[in-house]
Amino acid sequence: MLSGVFTLLSLAILLALFRLMRGPSLPDRVVALDLTATIVIGFIAVYAVATERPLFLDLAMVSALIVFIATVAFAYFIEKGTRPWPKS
Numbered sequence: 001m002l003s004g005v006f007t008l009l010s011l012a013i014l015l016a017l018f019r020l021m022r023g024p025s026l027p028d029r030v031v032a033l034d035l036t037a038t039i040v041i042g043f044i045a046v047y048a049v050a051t052e053r054p055l056f057l058d059l060a061m062v063s064a065l066i067v068f069i070a071t072v073a074f075a076y077f078i079e080k081g082t083r084p085w086p087k088s
Contacts, residue, residue: 002050009046013039030074037067 013036020032041060048056 005046009042034071
């Protein structure tokens with residue numbers, strides 16, 4: 001059963017990477033990058049269940065928080081059209 005889950009997640013990440021490379025606009029690429037990161041978090045969670053190591057679930061939660069913050073930063077960048085930090 002878990003091999004089927006890993007297979008479906010692999011297919012999903014391939015499709016997301018295709019959209020990331022082919023995306024017609026920057027927002028499409030940002031969404032594809034967020035989806036790719038979310039699928040990787042899914043891989044980590046499934047691996048944690050498969051190996052019965054709950055420590056990996058902590059890693060998945062921390063990764064999800066970092067991905068969320070990065071997505072918010074990308075959205076700010078797209079909305080403003082400039083870098084969110086000042087030029088040095």
